[in-house]
Amino acid sequence: METVWTQQGSREEWSSRKTLLGWGLMGILLLGLTLVFSVLLFYTFHSCGPRMQDTESFSLLLIPPSDGLGEGVSILYIFSSSHPIPTGPCESPRCLELVASYLTSGNASALPCTDFFNFVCGNLTSGWTKESKNILQVLKEKNQNRLRRMLEASVPWPPDSAQGKTVRFYKACMDTDAIDASGTEPFTQVIEELGGWSISGNWTLPDFNHTLKILMSQYGSFPFFKAYLKPQPSFPHIPVIQIDQPEFQIPFRPDQKNYTEILRAYLSYLQQLGTLLGGDQNVVLEHASVSISITSKLFLAAKPLDQRKREGKLFQETTIAQLQEVAPSVDWLSCLRATFSPVTLSSSQSIIVHDLEYIRGMSQVIGQTPTDRYRDYLQSHMILGLVSKLIPALDSHFQNAQRNLSQKLQEQTGQSPITISFPRWKKCIEETGTFFEPTLGAMFVQETFDQRSQDTATQFFSEIQNALSKHLKKLPWMDEKSRREVQAKLSQLKGEIGAPKELLKSNPAKQDYQDINFGPSFLQTFLSCSQSLRERTMRSVLETPHSHSWKVPPWEVKAYYSISDNVVVFPAGLLQPPIFCPDYPSAVNFGAAGSMMAHELMHIFNQYLVPGGCPACDISTLHGELLCLQQHYESFSLPAGSTFNSSHTLLKNAADIGAVVIAMQAYRNWQQTHKGETILPSLGLGPYQLFYQSYAQSMCGSPNLQDSQDLHSPPVLRVHGLLSTIPTFAKVFSCPHGTPMNPGSHCQLW
Structure with missing residues (x-):
């Protein structure tokens, strides 16, 4: 046979x-x-x-x-x-599960040297639809289900313990009957605290800056700009107040496709919010229209992040007094004092502004018509924004309104910026994770990422780091000075695996949530948690010496490299089967998890690969190899309906290739000190073949699911484009010269 x-x-x-x-x-x-x-x-x-x-x-x-x-x-x-010489098959339950997964997803009729992606992922991709998910999305859902089981388990936590409050919040979020029974009364009380609004009829003309100050300090709502405390990017990393653009719910661009339909959908949404809160339809329509106009003007005043970076205006240092002159419509000192209490502030306090021109334009929008009627519109604009922010804590009528908006936007734009369409339990896990991340993260790690997993992953990362350090000497295009710079970064690089160190060391039961009060309504509980989180975050920034703060929770599946801190992060949620498991053959772990680790390290080279980034390098050789890489990826055809820009994804393609080269070298080095290797039964794959199988398996996905903002190539190119330029792949699979996976020449960037 x-x-x-x-x-x-x-x-x-x-x-x-x-x-x-x-x-x-x-x-x-x-x-x-x-x-x-x-x-x-x-x-x-x-x-x-x-x-x-x-x-x-x-x-x-x-x-x-x-x-x-x-x-x-x-x-x-x-x-x-x-x-490596196989010592026998791995027949642990984890390995047998992986074998079953490989056999289910693979297409045995496809030839590895002709279509390796189809050989590995064929049975998966043949059924891809718009609702389909790639491997990481599937893993993310598994992690969410684990969190759900933990939060819904009948564990008798003490009610005042950190775990008890975490579970209690989740269950209160899930109690939609109680939330619906409260109706709009809890939010009506909030409106009264803000001075009311004319939509409901009971109000007195409020002071704009008084309302803004309450929104910022008590509700964490920033309708016109964001203000936060964060270490400054340069040494000595002193905490400093930073002012940035707000988070626009809807990107209003007149040149946007279906712009008019998008405005209609959003207008209908705001009108529905206002009427739910007791407003007359005609009055609400008038205020909602002006609110949209205000948001549109603010959006047009904002510069894209890339443009600010190019112009060198991303971190502009100024003082509160100078900011007051630039943007006089906001009482900056009063608002910032209330928001960042107990920090002592004066007009001479230095702050950082990320888009000074936007702040100037924003002030003009606020003060453009200094009449009572316009102040009335501004009040409604701020309250409507707060309603949208608090919808997860409001009754089902508000959630249905946002869900309908999300669906309409998805129809008009192909993607929705509002994530409200998933089940309630997922939204409640998201909110629980926001307010109780240290405790929920510790609970997740204790259940899914034991000390053996931590130690094995740490060892693998060390092998990857060492392999890259040795490989530096083999890069002919890099000059000696640049090589020393990269070597220094590698030697000083910090790898954080599983969860933040302070979380792994701490007892989740000792987390301080004493200031959280569970009110008679879920909205009151939600607001108490929001206030507690803001205060904890500010204390952490002020009291803790500068250290890297994780950008993702431990249960997430996204790894990243922080350039400013020279830290690479691999959360426990990513280092799970089928990506990583201590029971797996090392070839599997190095092929999937090892390649992901190496990919993040390869971003250290980004600054040297961009035009002008390495003037002392052998530019001719470097540019030649990059051009070779770009043309190589362009030579592959993609399935109908998928698009890709080779220049747009060039840095990610380079990181992909370098990552697999380094991961394979790390695996070879590992074998020299760890004699013998298990294999997976029933697959007919040697260890090196299994390495590439594991890498490709982690890339399985439909190119039609590609996000237009994703800087990675489509999944099929991350397999074919990459492996066909690595001679070792052709060697271990005995691919004849001239087959798609063993072309006539290979790019040699790495």
């Missing part, structure tokens, strides 16, 4: 090799099994046996006869000294 490996060559070629092997066996027997000889390629006769090949020296291993080979015939595996 032919295997997928024997299909790769012709029957005549296979027959000749079988004959050659037979003469070799006869010769060995006649010489008393003492003659060592050289051959180029070898196939096993067993349908589940791995095919090995060799280019250096050989050792012999006799395997007892097995079914299908004929009586009295032994299998002779020929191992290169550069290949």
Whole structure:
């Protein structure tokens, strides 16, 4: 019976090799099994046996006869000294689950040297739809379900403990009957505290800055700009107040496709919010229209982040007094004092502004019509913004309104900026994670990422780091000074794995949530949690010496490299099966998790690969290899409906290729100190073949799911474009010269 490996060559070629092997066996027997000889390629006769090949020296291993080979015939595996020798199959439950996954997803009829992506992911991708998910999305959902089971488990936590309050909040969020029974009364009380609004009829003309100050300090709502305390980017990283653009709910661009329909949808949404709060439809329509006009003007005053970076205006240092002159419509000192109490502030206090021109334009929008009627509109604009912010804590009528808006926007734009369409339990997990992240993160790590996992992942990362450090010497285009700079970054690099160190060391039961009050309504509880989080965050920034703060919770599946802190983060949520497991053969872990680790490290090279980033480098060689890489990826055809810009994804493509090269080298180094390697049963894959299988499996996904903002190439190119330019892949799969996965030449950036 032919295997997928024997299909790769012709029957005549296979027959000749079988004959050659037979003469070799006869010769060995006649010489008393003492003659060592050289051959180029070898196939096993067993349908589940791995095919090995060799280019250096050989050792012999006799395997007892097995079914299908004929009586009295032994299998002779020929191992290169550069290949790990399998010590046996891994038959742990985790390994058997992975084997089942590989067999289910793979397409055995596809030829690895012709279409490796189809060979690994074929049965998955054949059924992809718009609702389908890639491997990481599937893993993210598994992690969310784990969190759900933990929060819904019948564990008798003490009610005042950190875990008890975490679970209590989640259950209060899930109690939609109680939330609906409260109706609009809880939010009506909030409106009264803000001075009321004319939409409901009961109000007195409020002071704009008084309302803004309450919104910022008590509700964490920033309708016109964001203000937060964060360490300054440069040494000595002193905490400083920073002012930035607000988070616009809807990107209002007149040149946007279906712009008019988008405005109509948002206007209908705001009108529905106002009427739910007791407003007259006609009055609400008038105020909602002006609110949209205000948001549109603010959005047009804002500069894109890339433009601010290019113009060097991302971090503009000024004082509160100077800011008051630039934007006089806001009482800056009063608002900032209330927001950042107990920090002592004066007019001479230095602050950082991220878009000074936007702040100037924003002030003009606020003060453009200094009449009571316009102040009335501003009040409604701020309250409508607060309603949208607090919808997760309001009754189902408000949530349905936002869900309908989300669906309409998705129809008009293809994607929705509002994530309200998923089940209630997911939204409640999201809110619980926001307010109780230290406790929920510790609970997740304790259940899913034990000390063995932590130690194994840390060892693997160390191997990746060392392999990259050694590989630096092999980059012919890099000058010595740049090489030393990268070496210094690597030696000083901090790898944080699993969860933040303080979370791993701390007892989740000792988290301080004493200031959180569970009110008679979920909205009151929600607001108390929001206030507690703001105060904890500010205390942390003021009291803790500068250190890297994680941008993702421990249960997330996103790794990242922080350039400013020179820290790479791999959360426990990512280092889960099928990406990583201590029980897996090392080839699997290095192929998937190891490549992801190396990918983040490769971003250290980004500044040297961009035009003008490495003037002392061998520019001709560097540009030649980058051009080779770009043209190589462009040579592959993509499925209908998928798009990709090779120049847009060039840095990510370079990082992908370098990552797999480094991960493979790290795996080789690992084998030198950890003799022997298990394999996965029933797959017929040798360790190096399993390495590439594992990498490709982590890339399985539909190109039609590609986000237009994603800087990575589509999944099929992250497999074909990458592996076809790595000679080692063609070697371990014996891909004939000229096949798609073994083209005539290879780019040699790394």
